[in-house]
Amino acid sequence: MASQLYKAANPGFAVYVHWPFCLSKCPYCDFNSHVRSAPVDEARYVAAFRTELAHRAKLTKGRTVSSIFFGGGTPSLMKPGTVAAILDAIAANWTVDPNVEVTLEANPTSVEANRFTGYRAAGVNRVSLGVQAMNDADLKALGRLHTAAEALTAVKIAGSIFERYSFDLMYARPNQTVAAWKAELESGIERARDHMSLYQLTIEPDTMFERLRNAGKLIVPNSDQARDLWDVTQDTMNKAGLPAYEISNHAAVGAESRHNLIYWRYGEYVGVGPGAHGRITTPKGRRAHSTERHPEMWLTIVETDGHGLVEDELLTTEEQGDEFLLMGLRLSEGIEPTQFEALSGRMLDRSRVSSLMEEGMVELTQLGRLRVSAAGFPVLDAVVADLAA
Structure with missing residues (x-):
């Protein structure tokens, strides 16, 4: 894989904001996501985010924020005003690069797509859409709430509002053939601008898909079949001018996700919100942060202690080396x-x-x-x- 990406010794500094709520739990998902029947008190969460951001800013003085990422969960369930308030809090605590990348993950339902204009006004300049599949049968099997038509509409709307957008597709799905995946990829490429994320379905521990597989009710492609799907992915994307710059991410040169490049190049980032992670450098060395995973417990801890950290560990040199290899070798630049x-x-x-x-x-x-x-x-x-x- 050719590399034209590596530029500087300093990968940058990023802020990750975790919004942990979803409308439903996908059967393959092992992320820290939660479903709530009652409306979420967004004002209370904004106050807690402000508190956490101020706490991290004291640990990372003098940094300039080059990327902000709203992940989840489903951040597109947030009101645009909530996103704006969090971005204002980040700007109040750090210097923000004038060319900052601000990404928000979104589900491609029609309701959330209608919010895109509000997110753009709030300061978001890039969206990442969780399309996952482009036919209704597979979307239903994956537990997604949107239809293929809704997904395509959301992608079109995103393209009309944002200069930069990306969407995800998943392969090695049950009963998926190479020919069907190739056709789906080509259809996706027609709708992409310059970035796509293509993930192989993996059966994660303690998920519904694991229980179904163990019960013999879910059959996914074997290793040889998965390799065939991988090969056609690389061939199709290379021919389209969207080579892999990371094992699961494809982009035209210059269109890479700046936020994730900071992770993979072993840069610094702070994470706020339930279950968020961070890596910062202090005079004593590089530290690993993680926050309380349970949303309501995270709120209580932040309101009581002034932050939601449950882990603040000084990494050994061996651990840093291992992390550096694990992250950096995912990149085509090495x-x-x-x-x-x-x-x-x-x-x-x-x-x-x-x-x-x-x-x-x-x-x-x-x-x-x-x-x-x-x-x-x-x-x-x-x-x-x-x-x-």
């Missing part, structure tokens, strides 16, 4: 080995690198960066585990 050495305090094992190169799993770029090869990406986890050992 990693800078000297950066790994600076973080971990050790060099990569030359014999392991040589062995993986001989097997065609990794390669060195002309700039000396180490990256996973096209042949290695389908078995990325094994490659990373080998290098980190």
Whole structure:
């Protein structure tokens, strides 16, 4: 995979805002998402977000925010005024880059699509739509509440309001064929502007899909079939000028998600909201943050303690090295080995690198960066585990 992305030693600083509520729980989802029958008190949550943002700002003085991401859950269930208030709170605590990327995840129902104009006015300049499938039968099987027609309408509306937008599709779905997936991809490409996220369905622990699979009521493609679907994905997207810049994300050059690049390049980010994670650098070293997952408990803790953190851990050099490999090798641009050495305090094992190169799993770029090869990406986890050992 060609790389034209890597530019600077400083990946940037980001703010992640987690909105944990959904209208329903998808059977494949293991994210921190919750369904509530009663309306959510958005004003109370805004106050708690303000408190958490002020707390993180004290730990990250002097940073300039280059990306803001509203994830979930379903952030498009928030009122546009709630989004605006949170963005105002971020601007009150940090310097915000004039070219900041502000992304909001949205479900493509007609009601939420009608909110797009309000989000744009609030300061959102990029949306990411959870389309997942482009036919009603598969959408129903995936537990999605929207129809294919609603999804296509939402994509069209997003394109008319936002200069930058993306949408997700999922493959390796039950009974999915290579021919059907290729046709679906081509249909998606016609509606995409310059970015698509394509995720392989995985059966996560403690999900409804896991229980159905274990009961013999859900059959997903086997490893060989999944590999065929992977191969046609790469071939189709490459021909469309949307190569993978990360294992599951495809974009034209310059249209990559800046927020996720900060994660994958091992930059700094703060996370606020129930179940959010963060990584910040302090004079004592890099720290891992995570917040209380339960929404109402998170509210109570923030209102009582001034923040929702339940984990604030100083990472060891070994842990930093492992995280750096795990994140950076997802990118087609790969990693800078000297950066790994600076973080971990050790060099990569030359014999392991040589062995993986001989097997065609990794390669060195002309700039000396180490990256996973096209042949290695389908078995990325094994490659990373080998290098980190």
